Amino acid sequence: MQRLEIYTDGACQGNPGPGGWGWAVAPEGQPCGSGGDPDSTNQRMEVYAVIDALRTYSTVADEHGAPLPIEIVSDSTYVVNCFRDKWWVKWERNGWKNAKKQPVANEDLWKPLIELVKSSDVTFRWVKGHSGDRMNDLVDALAVAAVPR
Template sequence: MSRIEVFTDGACSGNPGPGGWGWAVAPDGTPTGSGGERDTTNQRMEVYAVLDAIRTLGADGTPLEIVSDSTYVVKCFNDSWWVKWERNGWKNSKKQPVANVDLWKPLIELVRSSDVTFRWVKGHSGHPMNELADQLAVAAIPAG
């Protein structure tokens, strides 16, 4: 089974503030998913986009490559940040509680039980699929 390339993004109007998340499947942008929260952060929306994409597309074992402009998301998995977080009782390198742990825990469990890889892409650099994911995220930001 070939790996499905999924572009994800999060956006926030103010940080914190209202935010949105979105994902789209390459090469043509379908299917897609998006949503938002009234009081959130950009990082939270980045994580939620990945969580929803994997829940929707990869929970059945379908191989996925998550492509994100979020170093927060990509380094968490490619540099194994989450292993250290778990080992340290969900504290980060500064001994502070890990932000968004309510999203990280289910996301990590999904990644453990699925076939998912992560790749970073430079944001706002003109990549059509990254731009589409950004557009979905921005469009999902709840109004005032």
Template sequence: MPFPAKYAGTCKVCSRPIAVGEPITSASSGKGYVHEGCAQGALDLGLGERSTPTAAAPAAPATVDGDVLRVWTDGACSGNPGPGGWAWATQDGRQGSGGAAHTTNQRMEIQAASEAVRTLTQRPILVVSDSTYVVNCFRNRWWQGWLAKGWVNASKKPVANRDLWEPLIAEYQRGGIDFTWVKGHSGDPMNDLVDQLAVEAGRAQR
């Protein structure tokens, strides 16, 4: 059951700050806490059963080669669930954003990446995200397990956000797409930009 956070911290799924008083749940592994809206994501990524260093902060180099187009993506949600927004942007000035009236942070993170790779057809493309939920799905190949098990997670429950994962995974399977993690709110100007765009898109949904 969710309970209010007594101390500030960082969500083990979305890597975003946990504010004092915000509804959270603890991972069943006993290692860390997650936003109430991120709890299902923790199970889908296996964090509910075990915790690994890569689950907390994926830092492996991307594998795409050649003239790589980098796109930064981000999702935001007020209340989680609540009104939210997604955004993507490239260093040459291209960008996109949108939102939903009732959503979660994870859904907006997935949609941001999906919208980016569907809109930007250049390959190879590197998606730069501060969401371990999105990055670990591909860097740690969680998606392969989901497909092999018929879209159920390690707890034998349906994988959350399948409607958004499926088109993104389909794009990934076509090749030329990779993901890399960036620490959120760490001074990366492009990460800061897409964060701002996603927050603004979410506000427009209120």
């Protein structure tokens, strides 16, 4: 079965500080997208990169009209572990409180991302950052270039 592989990354100059995000479709890196926020955190940018990629591609279909499965590849354990370990299920069950009974950080981004993931066939894979993976290096460069100066 055909699967769309999308790499995502976020960057921040200071944390918090100006941030950028980027995504690109493997294997060629095109199409791609990026953007920035003058006041953000690295984690917010990591999450937003996935949101934008899924908003762009969650309705893509194969030649028979079936939704195309998507694999998000990220160097963010924050993003990958949320779905691998189903943190979001516990957050929803606990009224958006984390294990320490504190409000979940970045709830305003997690909620729309979770809805996108629930409505599509999305899987997540972790890749080590800054390790020579060509696509990870590309999305890192997109995110860094998108940081507002």
